[in-house]
Amino acid sequence: MSDEPTLTMIQVARRIGVSAATVSRVLNGTGPVREATRKKVLAGVDELGYRPNQLAANLRRQQAQLIGIVISDIENPHFAQMVRAVEDSAYMKGYRVVLCNTDEDPAKQREYLGVLVAERVAGAIISPTEATAPEISELIDHGVAVVGFDRAVTDQRADAVLPANSQATRIATEHLVGIGHKKIGFVSGPVGTETATARQAGYEEAATAAGLAPIVALGDFRVEGGRRAADELLGQGVSAVVVANNLMAIGTLQAIRAAGLRVPADLSLVAIDDPPWAELTDPPLTTLAQPVRAMANAAVELLLQRLQGKRKRPKRLVFDLVFRHRSSCCLKEG
Amino acid sequence: MSDEPTLTMIQVARRIGVSAATVSRVLNGTGPVREATRKKVLAGVDELGYRPNQLAANLRRQQAQLIGIVISDIENPHFAQMVRAVEDSAYMKGYRVVLCNTDEDPAKQREYLGVLVAERVAGAIISPTEATAPEISELIDHGVAVVGFDRAVTDQRADAVLPANSQATRIATEHLVGIGHKKIGFVSGPVGTETATARQAGYEEAATAAGLAPIVALGDFRVEGGRRAADELLGQGVSAVVVANNLMAIGTLQAIRAAGLRVPADLSLVAIDDPPWAELTDPPLTTLAQPVRAMANAAVELLLQRLQGKRKRPKRLVFDLVFRHRSSCCLKEG
DNA sequence: CTGAAAGCGCTTACAG
DNA sequence: CTGAAAGCGCTTACAG
Numbered sequence: 112m113s114d115e116p117t118l119t120m121i122q123v124a125r126r127i128g129v130s131a132a133t134v135s136r137v138l139n140g141t142g143p144v145r146e147a148t149r150k151k152v153l154a155g156v157d158e159l160g161y162r163p164n165q166l167a168a169n170l171r172r173q174q175a176q177l178i179g180i181v182i183s184d185i186e187n188p189h190f191a192q193m194v195r196a197v198e199d200s201a202y203m204k205g206y207r208v209v210l211c212n213t214d215e216d217p218a219k220q221r222e223y224l225g226v227l228v229a230e231r232v233a234g235a236i237i238s239p240t241e242a243t244a245p246e247i248s249e250l251i252d253h254g255v256a257v258v259g260f261d262r263a264v265t266d267q268r269a270d271a272v273l274p275a276n277s278q279a280t281r282i283a284t285e286h287l288v289g290i291g292h293k294k295i296g297f298v299s300g301p302v303g304t305e306t307a308t309a310r311q312a313g314y315e316e317a318a319t320a321a322g323l324a325p326i327v328a329l330g331d332f333r334v335e336g337g338r339r340a341a342d343e344l345l346g347q348g349v350s351a352v353v354v355a356n357n358l359m360a361i362g363t364l365q366a367i368r369a370a371g372l373r374v375p376a377d378l379s380l381v382a383i384d385d386p387p388w389a390e391l392t393d394p395p396l397t398t399l400a401q402p403v404r405a406m407a408n409a410a411v412e413l414l415l416q417r418l419q420g421k422r423k424r425p426k427r428l429v430f431d432l433v434f435r436h437r438s439s440c441c442l443k444e445g
Numbered sequence: 446m447s448d449e450p451t452l453t454m455i456q457v458a459r460r461i462g463v464s465a466a467t468v469s470r471v472l473n474g475t476g477p478v479r480e481a482t483r484k485k486v487l488a489g490v491d492e493l494g495y496r497p498n499q500l501a502a503n504l505r506r507q508q509a510q511l512i513g514i515v516i517s518d519i520e521n522p523h524f525a526q527m528v529r530a531v532e533d534s535a536y537m538k539g540y541r542v543v544l545c546n547t548d549e550d551p552a553k554q555r556e557y558l559g560v561l562v563a564e565r566v567a568g569a570i571i572s573p574t575e576a577t578a579p580e581i582s583e584l585i586d587h588g589v590a591v592v593g594f595d596r597a598v599t600d601q602r603a604d605a606v607l608p609a610n611s612q613a614t615r616i617a618t619e620h621l622v623g624i625g626h627k628k629i630g631f632v633s634g635p636v637g638t639e640t641a642t643a644r645q646a647g648y649e650e651a652a653t654a655a656g657l658a659p660i661v662a663l664g665d666f667r668v669e670g671g672r673r674a675a676d677e678l679l680g681q682g683v684s685a686v687v688v689a690n691n692l693m694a695i696g697t698l699q700a701i702r703a704a705g706l707r708v709p710a711d712l713s714l715v716a717i718d719d720p721p722w723a724e725l726t727d728p729p730l731t732t733l734a735q736p737v738r739a740m741a742n743a744a745v746e747l748l749l750q751r752l753q754g755k756r757k758r759p760k761r762l763v764f765d766l767v768f769r770h771r772s773s774c775c776l777k778e779g
Numbered sequence: 780c781t782g783a784a785a786g787c788g789c790t791t792a793c794a795g
Numbered sequence: 796c797t798g799a800a801a802g803c804g805c806t807t808a809c810a811g
Contacts, residue, residue: 117587162559162562162563163563164504164563164565165560165563165564165565166500166503166504166507166508166509166564166565167504169500169503169504170498170500170501170503170504173500174500175500177543184529185519185525185528185529185532186522186525186526186529186721188520188522188525191519191520191522191525192520194519194544195518195519195520195546198519198544198546199546207543207545207560207564208543208544209511209541209542209543209544210528210532210542210543210544211541212529212532212533225496226499226541228496229496229497229498229499230499230500230541231498231499231500253451361721361722361725364725386722387520387695387722388695388720388721388722388725388726391695391698391722391725391726392722392725392726392727393726393727
């Protein structure tokens with residue numbers, strides 16, 4: 112146990128023979144400092160092992176060097192990838208990342224957003240469960256930069272980074288149509304979320320355009336709901352399924368196995384999202400991959416532009432998904 | 446845009462007709478307050494929509510309500526599970542979680558630990574890349590509660606939550622021995638880490654006890670290293686492999702497929718860790734699962750005991766892994 | 780280019 | 796049970 116009391120900037124300044132203001136300016140790279148003074152301060156700080164108290168700086172600046180990430184669940188590989196990429200780029204810019212799992216629970220989301228207000232975070236990247244939550248506007252009122260991720264938030268002042276949802280399911284469906292499928296089911300997300308609605312719309316458009324009747328089973332973006340929805344579709348004798356996210360793809364695979372069917376011989380499968388296990392399944396899964404890293408980097412970039420006052424107008428960036436053709440689909444003979 | 450300037454506690458107190466001290470005591474549940482006063486304050490706070498500035502409280506208390514989680518990579522499902530469980534229990538106790546990915550890079554770990562010191566976090570849960578880093582002692586000097594997770598830290602004042610590593614690989618190896626395997630390989634973690642060493646030791650003990658020569662290929666706890674190590678073992682004609690973590694199990698499966706071999710007909714496989722995809726592979730993977738949630742909950746519990754001053758003596762908790770028997774092993778005829 | 784001083788908004792020991 | 800006041804350790808407008 113070292114008993115040295117923690118050094119304050121004033122004490123350090125005194126020992127070096129300058130003022131606290133000068134130490135602050137050197138350490139933060141703000142304001143003009145003579146090169147000789149700068150070197151002297153740096154040497155002194157290093158020698159004394161001084162570490163500024165970030166808590167005081169935060170209060171003074173009225174801002175924590177923190178970015179809040181509000182997502183439904185970090186155990187979803189889609190969000191794990193996203194969080195990882197955000198952390199990487201935020202870290203390099205001097206920001207730390209606070210993790211907020213909402214489990215798609217509006218109450219938990221609101222509580223967490225309140226915390227982010229109270230903590231005066233610099234920015235927030237939000238995959239909203241409730242896009243209209245008033246706390247989002249409260250954040251923006253407080254000068255916090257807000258970016259909607261995956262789904263936009265209602266407050267028009269926020270930025271957004273979105274996947275081309277309806278295009279993705281349209282492509283998936285058209286692929287199945289193209290290889291001869293006539294009864295194509297869709298495992299949807301929960302009603303009312305923008306992502307779920309858009310993905311379902313893309314599927315329905317493509318099915319209708321091909322003269323097929325849409326067959327939709329309601330899921331919840333989770334394993335269990337995917338399983339139940341897939342069971343329902345299997346009962347209706349579909350020959351192919353489009354699944355609206357990766358967790359429900361797990362559920363769908365479980366349902367297929369439980370029914371004693373084989374992919375793709377008995378059932379063709381395309382899923383949105385491209386989790387790491389997509390090529391480990393039997394057979395490897397054909398998917399539409401979101402460019403998660405690029406999207407996360409874009410989100411941080413938008414945030415920083417705001418924080419640096421480089422931009423006032425809200426921006427909305429849409430990213431195409433990438434078709435990853437593997438082995439879970441096969442031709443359906445008429 | 447609401448133009449109301451942010452309310453301070455003093456303004457709120459004045460409007461309610463009490464002192465800031467009383468408002469603080471009511472909101473924090475500290476000190477004695479007459480019930481009537483309490484109600485009046487609560488009503489006023491609610492009506493005014495007052496939200497305390499946490500930054501000021503942090504400075505005053507010399508502590509942020511933050512728990513730092515230092516891990517190698519959130520994209521590893523083992524850590525995603527751990528972070529999720531930590532966040533859940535920390536959240537309920539009023540703490541937020543700051544995510545620190547080190548990529549097993551000692552320099553990045555030290556930088557991040559320095560940040561945690563500067564931010565005066567309340568606690569840190571660390572899966573150390575470098576167990577001896579002096580910043581860990583610095584944290585403890587500052588009164589931060591530190592828990593080693595997966596691996597212990599060197600500073601004896603810290604707590605630790607550990608898996609029974611050598612026991613796990615011993616059980617895995619004994620299982621393969623029991624079903625007749627004579628050439629059992631081991632895909633190890635990187636040299637020098639405690640986890641890797643202990644897991645290798647368990648394997649070697651069991652192999653030696655069965656009269657078999659250990660066959661170890663060096664991995665790195667990542668997909669790529671697992672693949673290379675598995676390639677090496679396949680070249681040596683092993684009939685079974687024990688893999689020291691889940692990422693290397695992916696690499697091992699890739700190597701096996703690339704070699705045109707089948708599990709378990711050509712090669713039996715047991716892996717440490719039980720990721721969500723373990724039952725999606727072909728065949729479903731036999732694993733030894735760490736009770737990650739229980740471990741994470743225990744880590745937060747240890748942290749809180751420290752923060753509440755309930756305990757001085759460091760504690761070390763060891764958790765047994767659970768054998769999950771699936772379909773990736775089969776009998777080897779002598 | 781540098782310093783003295785105010786002030787960020789809380790919490791808490793102290794006094795009553 | 797309640798209040799007045801000090802003080803946490805920085806940053807920054809202001810003065811020189």
